[in-house]
Amino acid sequence: xxxxxxxxxxxxxxxxxxxxxxxxxxxxxxxxxxxxxxxxxxxxxxxxxxxxxxxxxxxxxxxxxxxxxxxxxxxxxxxxxxxxxxxxxxxxxxxxxxxxxxxxxxxxxxxxxxxxxxxxxxxxxxxxxxxxxxxxxxxxxxxxxxxxxxxxxxxxxxxxxxxxxxxxxxxxxxxxxxxxxxxxxxxxxxxx
Numbered sequence: 319x320x321x322x323x324x325x326x327x328x329x330x331x332x333x334x335x336x337x338x339x340x341x342x343x344x345x346x347x348x349x350x351x352x353x354x355x356x357x358x359x360x361x362x363x364x365x366x367x368x369x370x371x372x373x374x375x376x377x378x379x380x381x382x383x384x385x386x387x388x389x390x391x392x393x394x395x396x397x398x399x400x401x402x403x404x405x406x407x408x409x410x411x412x413x414x415x416x417x418x419x420x421x422x423x424x425x426x427x428x429x430x431x432x433x434x435x436x437x438x439x440x441x442x443x444x445x446x447x448x449x450x451x452x453x454x455x456x457x458x459x460x461x462x463x464x465x466x467x468x469x470x471x472x473x474x475x476x477x478x479x480x481x482x483x484x485x486x487x488x489x490x491x492x493x494x495x496x497x498x499x500x501x502x503x504x505x506x507x508x509x510x
Contacts, residue, residue: 319503320349322398323369324406329360331404331425331491336367338496346503350396352389354408370396376408386413393417400503403457404495407436410457422457423502425495427487429453429469434462439487443480449473450483452490454498468498 325332332351338344351364351371364371372392379385390413393401401414403424410422428438429451442450451471458464472486 319346319399320397321346321400321402321499321503322349322393322396323351324401324403325351325353325358325360326355326407327358327360327405329358329363329405330488331495332360333363334492335402335404335496335499336363336369338500344496344500346400346499349398350392352392354406360405382411383413386411389414390417400499401457402495402499409461410459412459415457415459420456423467423499424455424457424462424464425491426453426455426462427491429471430455430462430466439484440480443474443483447474450487452487452494454495467502468494470494 323332323335335344336348339346339348348369351360351369353360353371353373354375356373356375361371361373374385374388376382376385379388399421401418401422403422414422426434426438428434428442430453433441433450439450449471451469453466454468455462455466456464470490472483472490474483
């Protein structure tokens with residue numbers, strides 16, 4: 319099983335997935351990394367692990383269709399079976415959805431449908447929610463609206479600041495995402 323990782327920033331979930339693969343907890347080959355941000359630290363992670371990568375911001379292309387065409391060519395070159403979004407901050411377009419039906423996964427730091435989109439941890443914290451969590455879901459053409467595969471709750475403790483909540487969420491993400499990727503790509507989940 320060959321997976322492409324898509325990321326836009328630091329890449330802590332990318333690192334967790336790579337480590338799971340190296341340790342044998344994820345039976346998948348990290349075929350490549352796509353990044354839409356030329357300044358993202360995740361590029362350094364790809365270099366460190368000798369993972370082929372492609373960096374292309376949408377504004378570098380005349381149209382979104384051309385941008386997605388470049389991405390598809392890159393994925394085809396690396397014979398990708400699955401796409402795993404790990405902090406990728408763009409909406410996935412129809413060409414990718416059509417080419418990888420029910421084979422694009424995302425992780426989101428809330429219990430969807432609550433707090434979709436950006437800044438969801440801060441939104442839950444600012445709303446004084448008593449719990450939030452992590453959702454792994456299939457990607458569709460909406461923003462965090464695809465079918466849910468797995469969720470894990472975090473009870474927000476009295477006295478926690480935003481940084482503490484973020485760390486609790488990230489700890490769950492780094493453990494849960496490789497587990498679910500393994501299950502889904504091996505057809506162990508009910509929906510796929």
